[in-house]
Amino acid sequence: xxxxxxxxxxxxxxxxxxxxxxxxxxxxxxxxxxxxxxxxxxxxxxxxxxxxxxxxxxxxxxxxxxxxxxxxxxxxxxxxxxxxxxxxxxxxxxxxxxxxxxxxxxxxxxxxxxxxxxxxxxxxxxxxxxxxxxxxxxxxxxxxxxxxxxxxxxxxxxxxxxxxxxxxxxxxxxxxxxxxxxxxxxxxxxxxxxxxxxxxxxxxxxxxxxxxxxxxxxxxxxxxxxxxxxxxxxxxxxxxxxxxxxxxxxxxxxxxxxxxxxxxxxxxxxxxxxxxxxxxxxxxxxxxxxxxxx
Numbered sequence: 001x002x003x004x005x006x007x008x009x010x011x012x013x014x015x016x017x018x019x020x021x022x023x024x025x026x027x028x029x030x031x032x033x034x035x036x037x038x039x040x041x042x043x044x045x046x047x048x049x050x051x052x053x054x055x056x057x058x059x060x061x062x063x064x065x066x067x068x069x070x071x072x073x074x075x076x077x078x079x080x081x082x083x084x085x086x087x088x089x090x091x092x093x094x095x096x097x098x099x100x101x102x103x104x105x106x107x108x109x110x111x112x113x114x115x116x117x118x119x120x121x122x123x124x125x126x127x128x129x130x131x132x133x134x135x136x137x138x139x140x141x142x143x144x145x146x147x148x149x150x151x152x153x154x155x156x157x158x159x160x161x162x163x164x165x166x167x168x169x170x171x172x173x174x175x176x177x178x179x180x181x182x183x184x185x186x187x188x189x190x191x192x193x194x195x196x197x198x199x200x201x202x203x204x205x206x207x208x209x210x211x212x213x214x215x216x217x218x219x220x221x222x223x224x225x226x227x228x229x230x231x232x233x234x235x236x237x238x239x240x241x242x243x244x245x246x247x248x249x250x251x252x253x254x255x256x257x258x259x260x261x262x263x264x265x266x267x268x269x270x271x272x273x274x275x276x277x278x279x280x281x282x283x284x285x286x287x288x289x290x291x292x293x294x
Contacts, residue, residue, distance in 0.1 A: 045098060046088065053085045053105060056112060063119055069205065070119050077112055084108065117170050118204050118257055125206075167214065167253070168204040169287040174220075174276050175200075176269070176293055191271040191293035197228075197264045201278065201287060205257040214253045216286070217245040217279040220264065223272025223293075229264050236283035243279055269293055 060078040064071055084104055091097050176194040177185045188194055199218055220228045229246030236243050249262050271293050278287040 042095065042098060046091075049098075049102060049105060050085060050088055053081055053088065056109065057081050057085065059116075060112070063116070066119075066123075069122060069207070070115060073115060074119070077108065077115060080108055081112075114171055114202055114257075114259075118202070121168055121170070121204050129208075167206055167209055167286075169216070169278055170202045170204055172199075172201040172276065172278060172287040172289045174198065174274070174289065174291050176291070177263075189292070189294055191269040194269045194293060195265065195267055197266065198261065199264065199276065200259070200261045203251060203253060203258045203260065205255065207255050209253070209255060211254050212252075214251045215281050216249045216251065216260075217243060217281075218247050218249060218262070219244065219277040219279065220246045221275045221277075222270045223274065224270050226270075228266060236279075236281075241283055243283060245279070 057078055060074055060081065064074045064078065084101065088101050091101070175198045176188050176191075177196040177198055178188045178193045179185045179196050185196070185198075197220065199220075203214070217234075218229075222228060227244050227246060231244055231246070233242050233244040235241075247262065247264060249260055251258055251260055273290055273292050275290045276288060277285055280286050
């Protein structure tokens, strides 16, 4: 009887051990399967990011070959993209590394988008100036016989140069931020969370414009047609027109592109669509955009 009892206990122990072994095998198989899926996803994501970077590098090479005035900036941007691609190709593609590489790529992409926009504007200005100079040369030849024609062409040339010397304001963008007590800023789309608005825009390079301090009046209007910020009203000096603005950005301009960033603190922001306008000192609306807070 005692031997039978011992045998029964041994069999039960063997069954329990077998079940535990099967359970362990199943758990190990699931972990292995999950790791394979994650590895496949990271590999695909890494390859896609590499392709995007290579495409951007090719675009930068094409822009640099045009011998543009921005060649130095373009080559520097290409060097950063190439360095990022080298690091990405050598990486093992873990989650933390991929997140860092993607964030760096998006930063470089934003900078490159600004370069592309500025390069396009410069090419358009060059075409316009070349066309104007050709027309002026023809007009001056004919003016030896026709004094009135010379006066007309000179007036047209003056207007063309004045137009070409205007500074272009590009890439106007507004971000709603939640600034914590630590000073850390977090982007938000909720009106109830926002306590700051960050306004950014780019003043394009223009070699024929006059250098020196430039003022831009920024006007932010909320969804209830209220003007935020200083709410200062000034006379624009053109037919009695006045302007109420949120704040003034004074920019030191030296014929090179300038990135402008300025913040406007606030509270109890209204939900809805906001409109943002930038005016030059003569009252011209040089850029505008809108954004929505929920």
